[in-house]
Amino acid sequence: MLALLVLALWQAIGNWTKGVAVSPPLQTLIYLFGLLRTGMFWDHAAATLEAFILAFVLSALIGLAFGLIFGVRRFAGEVAEPILAGFYTIPKVTLYPVVLLVFGLGMSAKVAFGVMHGLVPMTLFTLGAVRSLPPVLIRTAKVLRLSPGRTMLWVLVPACLPDIVNGLRISFSLSLLGVLIGEMFSSQRGLGFLLVNGMAQHNVPLSTAVVTVIVVVAITANTLMLRIGGRTACRSN
Numbered sequence: 001m002l003a004l005l006v007l008a009l010w011q012a013i014g015n016w017t018k019g020v021a022v023s024p025p026l027q028t029l030i031y032l033f034g035l036l037r038t039g040m041f042w043d044h045a046a047a048t049l050e051a052f053i054l055a056f057v058l059s060a061l062i063g064l065a066f067g068l069i070f071g072v073r074r075f076a077g078e079v080a081e082p083i084l085a086g087f088y089t090i091p092k093v094t095l096y097p098v099v100l101l102v103f104g105l106g107m108s109a110k111v112a113f114g115v116m117h118g119l120v121p122m123t124l125f126t127l128g129a130v131r132s133l134p135p136v137l138i139r140t141a142k143v144l145r146l147s148p149g150r151t152m153l154w155v156l157v158p159a160c161l162p163d164i165v166n167g168l169r170i171s172f173s174l175s176l177l178g179v180l181i182g183e184m185f186s187s188q189r190g191l192g193f194l195l196v197n198g199m200a201q202h203n204v205p206l207s208t209a210v211v212t213v214i215v216v217v218a219i220t221a222n223t224l225m226l227r228i229g230g231r232t233a234c235r236s237n
Helices: 002-017 025-036 039-072 074-089 092-103 107-131 135-143 148-159 161-186 191-200 204-236
Strands: none
Touching (some): 025 204, 039 074, 039 107, 039 161, 074 107, 092 161, 107 161, 135 148, 148 161, 191 204
């Protein structure tokens, strides 16, 4: 039902703008099928995928580590949490000149911009999950004389898994957004560049087709992670 409503709205906007701003669904799908047969599209998609995987993995691993450390060390967490929350509210686009100055053009800047978007939510979700755990878990780990690394790996991560999955879901979407924005500003490769290039050339079917691919991938990944999160929550309960 929701899909039909979206298609109807899409068709209405396409008809209202007469294809100047958004191409209608049928025209977009026809163009997309032709685009998927070209090597050019897959080269740009591969560039985006490479940058996104690096950004997402770094966001997930660093955010998980920071969240666990700040969650266990209460004072450090109380200091870091408002700083991270404040950084999270800053429009990251305003920091892009700094990213370019530090990392230059190319892959490193896109990855850095993706990490800037995805790191904070992963850290905050993990930090909040550790704080909400019963203190007896950490006390038991101390009684068993587990090292800090083993305590995090064997005790904290399994207990916080549902919240960690939710953090991964948000980090996934924001890391992808960061990489795409990075490609739109200063890159000659990637789906973000392809989108801006279509807009600059007034190629509405190209821009709409690229947006369609991005939306479908994002919705599919988000749906899968929601199901995984639901299953992990059921198992933890």
